[in-house]
Amino acid sequence: MAIVTLDQVTYRYPHTPQPALRNLSLEVNEGEFVAVIGANGAGKSTLCYTITGFVPHFFRGEMSGEVTVAGLATRQQTLDELMLVAGLVFQNPSNQISGAKFTVYEEIAFGLENLGVPPAEMRPRIDRVMALTGITAFADRSPYALSGGQQQRVALASILVMEPKVLVLDEPTSQLDPIGSREVFETIRAMSKQGMTVIMAEHKLEWVATFADRVIALADGGIILNGPPAEVLTSPLLNEHHIGQTRYTAVARLAQTAQLWPVAKPLPVTLDDAEAGFRTVLGAG
Amino acid sequence: MADQLSLYVDRASPLHRLNPLTKLVLSFSLVLIGFLGPGYWLPTILFVGILIPLSFWGNIGNEFLQRAVRLILPLVLFLFVMQSLFYPGGRTVLVRIWIISLKLESIQFAYLTATRILNMVGAFLLLLLSTHPSTLMTDLTRRGLPPALTYILVSTLQIIPQMRNKANTIIDAQRSRGLETQGSVWARIGALFPLVGPLVFGSLVDVEERAIAIEARAFKAKRVKTSLREVPDSTLQRQVRWGLGLLTLVLIGIGLWR
């Protein structure tokens, strides 16, 4: 059951000659975890904004094609109506602190206050989401007094508490250290396991390989690959479009040139695949 | 470096528990009566007879007096000197030094202005020391203050310390190079640009993402916003507020009529 549909979407930012998305069509099913990869400027962020309605409502510009999220047509709805069904988390943790509240607890409540949720209903929702993201201990702290990873989890919690049907993340860990990244990824994975539809633009291909059900590769505003991680992440097209590969794939490719890995054998994308593959290939017990 | 821009002192007191609007009405009443009400000694009476006792009732007496003195003293001294010396309505000369003469009426006028300002600053100081900004904002928003304004006020309170911290790093860097006091005017300005520039541009560029972030929290929703915290109010306080308003009008009337 498709919960997000893009149909022949072309979009051009104002004052920009080239379109950022060209005739892009995409379907995401409910509960899927879709990763979006691509070089810088390929259109990942624009895609995230388009699914959540910031394109066209915030950015204006020229758009053709239709986008539907949880039954709502994004071009016809207002942005705040769309925020009920789609949540957006992006790269910079401190830019996502609203500044309107003095404590983390109230910061998370901010979205609920804007949506007119009754106070009695707010507290259990906030408590639940804080437990989920592991930030219960920060409830009374100022959001400004947290580390990047902690702030990003607050941002995530603030969006999750609004109970969107689709969670869109634009490179949520690119400004975090490894520990912060892990914390954020684990939380997102937990949400996905609970049935949340997740669409995540990401550079860290190892994580993509581990978490995603499906991977979409973008180049020049269009989709060049669309399939399971093992298939997409090993495609030669990635190199052509400067997208890179997982380190496990890289090692196996090296092993291929050294005649250690058969050319016909599928390349690994995760640690487990690599381990199993090399065990077989090297004939170790 | 303070990471919050707020005068609030957290104590348990009846003053703290009062509804913020009550305190706000009180402050405005005191200010208006002080400036427009009848009587030469009125501002003094208001400050000594109402503000100071209230501050002690609120367990913030010491802080109140300290802050009031620190805030007001320079201004008052300056005012005193200026008006005593230059207020042209004076006639009774008390002292004459060279071409400057100290006149009685000037001193009287200076005292009145000084106590009026002391009264005004004290009234708002009382409010700010005993009311947490978010409590004040929540209550005012509930009563109809546009959420946009609330957002601007609270966000300003939080962003200033952030930027000042970053700027202090810049100032320290300047100091360690001795550029603050040495170097020509142009050298000082020139060394500043590459440091202040990124700060200014960085914070401006962030505006776009931060706008997206608050829209992602449905800030522009047309619904009636609710509030997590409840700020208590009472009928008695409502009556007191109306009473204060009425009293203010009466006293201003008397003052203007005189």
Next chain:
Amino acid sequence: MSFSERLKEDFSTMTLVLIPVAIAINVVIGQIVSLLKLPVYLDSIGTVLVGVLAGPWAGALTGTLSNIVWGLTIDPNAFPWFPVAFFIGLTAGICARYGLFKTWWKVVITGIIIAFVAAIISAFINVWLYGGITASGSSFLTAYLLASGRGVIESVLATNFIFEPIDKVATSLLAWFIIKGLSVRYISRFPRAENV
């Protein structure tokens, strides 16, 4: 477009987020400049910026709030001058509305207009604050100059009429430079982008 509609457009989300940043810029630059003992203030760059990008009323609000913040944190003597800050923002917005922020020399003119308006409003406040100054020309002038905190010799030399315009012209030019340093794509997000 009706007034309230225009107002709503001026106070877009971008404007709401910009205003606190502009206030912070005012306070921070103003403080740095005063610590460096430079003969200008430069504490209204943010105010002018908002006036140009988001309209006169947003600019006026920015100025007023900056003044209050300055009074609360740095120098309470600044409080009575909030109308000056209000009118700096308002004037910048109005000048920009009439195309006076498009080229550098027009920006200089804007700076001079702002200085003029600021001087008049300041004079009124000084009269009100220091009370009962007679309408006689020289005593008015001297009292105003003295009361605005300048030394006696400076005041007598009427340098106020040199430093104030320099400050406001520099402020306007710096605001203009900042705008020029931001991408067209970015500026076009603001409600009054057509002003530049």
